[in-house]
Amino acid sequence: MIRLVNVSKVYDNGVTALSNVNINIKAGDFVFLVGPSGAGKTTIIKLLLKEIEPTSGDIFVNDKNVTVLKRKEIPYFRRNIGVVFQDFRLLPDRNVYDNIAFAMQVVGTPSKEIRRRVPLMLSLVNLSSKAYAYPNELSGGEQQRVVLARAIANNPPVLIADEPTGNLDPDTGWDIVNLLSEINRRGTTVIMATHAKEIVDAMRKRVIILKKGTVISDQEKGVYLDDVK
Amino acid sequence: MIRLVNVSKVYDNGVTALSNVNINIKAGDFVFLVGPSGAGKTTIIKLLLKEIEPTSGDIFVNDKNVTVLKRKEIPYFRRNIGVVFQDFRLLPDRNVYDNIAFAMQVVGTPSKEIRRRVPLMLSLVNLSSKAYAYPNELSGGEQQRVVLARAIANNPPVLIADEPTGNLDPDTGWDIVNLLSEINRRGTTVIMATHAKEIVDAMRKRVIILKKGTVISDQEKGVYLDDVK
Amino acid sequence: MMLSNIGYYIKEGFNGILRHKAMSMAAIISIIIALFMLGSIIVFGLNVSNVIGDMESSLEVIVFLKDDMSDQAIERLDGELRNMEGIADVRYISKADAFGKWKEQFGDQSDYLEGYTAEDNPLPRSYEVRLKEPSYADDVVNALNGREGIEKVQYNSEVADTLNRLVTAVRWMGLIIVGILLVIAVVIIMNTVRLAVFARRNEINIMKYIGATNWFIRWPFIIEGAVIGLTGSILSLALLKMLYDFAVSKLSSILNMVNFIPVNDAMNIAMLIIMVTGIVAGIIGSAVSIRRYLKV
Amino acid sequence: MMLSNIGYYIKEGFNGILRHKAMSMAAIISIIIALFMLGSIIVFGLNVSNVIGDMESSLEVIVFLKDDMSDQAIERLDGELRNMEGIADVRYISKADAFGKWKEQFGDQSDYLEGYTAEDNPLPRSYEVRLKEPSYADDVVNALNGREGIEKVQYNSEVADTLNRLVTAVRWMGLIIVGILLVIAVVIIMNTVRLAVFARRNEINIMKYIGATNWFIRWPFIIEGAVIGLTGSILSLALLKMLYDFAVSKLSSILNMVNFIPVNDAMNIAMLIIMVTGIVAGIIGSAVSIRRYLKV
Ligand SMILES: Nc1ncnc2c1ncn2[C@@H]1O[C@H](COP(=O)(O)OP(=O)(O)OP(=O)(O)O)[C@@H](O)[C@H]1O
Ligand SMILES: Nc1ncnc2c1ncn2[C@@H]1O[C@H](COP(=O)(O)OP(=O)(O)OP(=O)(O)O)[C@@H](O)[C@H]1O
Ligand SMILES: [Mg+2]
């Protein structure tokens, strides 16, 4: 489903964010991506979305080589991947409802279906009461949950979540992880970059540990190693 | 030092974020502000900064009634409070060095002093290598640490940190908390809004728990209560 | 452009304007200004060429007749003149008419005609021929010169040449100025739209990251640009009409020799240019300026 | 404004321009356009009033002398005329001069002067008096009219009146147009700066939240506005000079009766207005538009 082959990324300013990373994720997997701040987790996610280009190596998503994707194909490609961005990226001039609806309009969902599904998504992330609030009227944790609702609205085959519990209290965090887990059970491949040691340790899923741009550990039913720093 | 007296906050869209909150924090205290997502933690911080006005009640910082502060006095008032914003608020068109230097220029620090102190701050948060990177070239955790460096650059008598470890791995998170703790030991009043249960439980400092806009618990040497939700 | 999305595009286009009122206002003001100037110069140019046209058409070819020319010959000439190409109007000046004109013009200053009467005087009979356009002058003069019974054909070719050159100069200058102002209008409009789009660059980026196609992002902006352009051009037309009415009412008393073009005629011509410029520049401005933000 | 910060403000002002190159470019282009139009109309207006001035000063008072006027009397009159207020130039036309002029003007068309010689003819001697300004005409005409030895004082007061009214109209219209364009230039510039500031509203907010005073935030923006205004005005002046040179060189052959104002004279007057407008509008534009974002 998702494969990174000898991927390296050196940013324009000379920072090496990833060096020679190899990752293979099968359809239906649930993978935690962990590692200290600056390890390269977000970089991997941006590569998967073709938001940035790898300096070398190949990236496959759905057996498509992402690096050779044509500009015209990128939008359609991105629709296969629901993303919870670490920096949220909500449209500031649309309310919560419209932010989620927009993601569905983009893929051409009929408006009837949109009207049915958006409230569903909002209740899933426990934000029904905030449907008409604008992003700047939400708390950090609420924004994070809106982004999650948007990411799963189109039922994408792959869901990538970058630090989806960073602004959430443990309880709400667990609600979200359980939701991701449920989505995964229904067949969606889930990749979650996180620092939440408790959650990683409790879930006993596959854990890929990055450090300074290299994969230093990749275990099924893994745990968050404290001494990686 | 800091007192909230019967403070309520109803936002323009009718959301009641705080109702009748009373908090009294003495100079030199170290206080954790915890509570589920949307409880009102960030709202309290914004009130302390006079970023928003309370609907009713009085707020005192340094024995000054914040609610009656004149517009002209606000900038000078804010310089007493170093803040780690939950949404970072770095100047996007200045590099890390200049972001921190800017905070010092604002208070009229001589440039010689700025040149001496900025590298010091950067090494404290372990970001010396990123001095010339722009905010959009930093990982989430790195941005968070820059904001912390900026907040403490002027040695403010009060330091407020909103979720300062939200994007950090546990190790780096602990480094930051230890740093705050050290700063507190030197006399700075520290208020930290957080969801990091582990940290709160281990530190055994004062814990104020908010829920749906009211203080439901306020204990010296408290812990993060799991069942508040 | 998926047809099913038209409704969404239009709704979003208008929403974009309403969501960013200050920005839309700024854009509309810029457009009004740019198009108002364009319209002003068009209306001004139309009036100037109208004035010159009036002056030109008042230039006449005067055909002096020999005193011995017979009435039949005159009648024949009359008929020929009226059928000649390029002639707008022919007026016969009898000896009496000529006498009257002379008196009127010189009065007591000259005693040249003292002792003569209206019917019997040395002034020649003549035809005053108004041309449709000065360019016909040479043909007409050549056709008449040296003809039997004709004493002399007079045409003030110097003034005509000057007017002709003036007309050419004014037309060229007008075209150049309108051209420059057209470019200026387009640049101002595109510039404004560019800044407006720049202020919303993050929005565009975010849309791209969640899988929107370029056209899906572009259409609302284009419609927004078109609506802003249309609004700006209508308002600038209204302003132009108001000020032109006012200027005509004020100036026609001062410049009484000038024959101002009626407001509606002037407007009709300006209208098309202004509306098309406004809308097209709005559309192109928004389409072009989002391009660089779409490349993610 | 803390003096110690001047260095910082200036540095930041220039940094602001460099950090936002696209935006600064857009602003400078708008300013160039606005000021270029302002300058064009000023230069155009100066030339028009120059042309009318030339036409006016070519209007002459003609004093026809009686044939029996003695040479001494003429000499006396001559002296008086030359000392009279408002008179620019006096030219004596002898009978021979008059004869020559007549011949030149009418040639063979008229046999009025047939048989006469240059020395002996019925044409009167005269003075052609050029006035400094048409407004002196009445005084001069009244002082001379009915004086001994003077047959008639001729002055084409109708044309003079028209020119006078034209001059008034042109001056007023010029002032109004320059006024309107000045407003337009200021609006365009402020509008542009407004959008540029809008695009940086978050930056301003953040500064406020970390304790920057309004003036600390404002100064770099004001300096930025001033520099952009100055750059725009210098470039628009350069453009104007270039195009004016070009236009003069092209047009002076077509409009040979027009006496174009030398480029430097025209520029001097336009320069001051343009530079001041550009800089002031840049400064005010940036100062005003950040105001609303400072209220946090
Ligand atoms: N656009 C960029 N230009 C230059 N360097 C960058 C850029 N984005 C990230 N980096 C650098 O690349 C490294 C990896 O960043 P990345 O965002 O992938 O880290 P991360 O693992 O997501 O960290 P965190 O947990 O703090 O979010 C960091 O050192 C960062 O400074
Ligand atoms: N500007 C605003 N306008 C309207 N409502 C707001 C605004 N800001 C916050 N709110 C609402 O007020 C409540 C409290 O928000 P606040 O940001 O204080 O929560 P928080 O405790 O910081 O939560 P989190 O842990 O998720 O950051 C939330 O329900 C939020 O939706
Ligand atoms: Mg990251």
Ligand SMILES: [Mg+2]
């Ligand atoms: Mg918060």
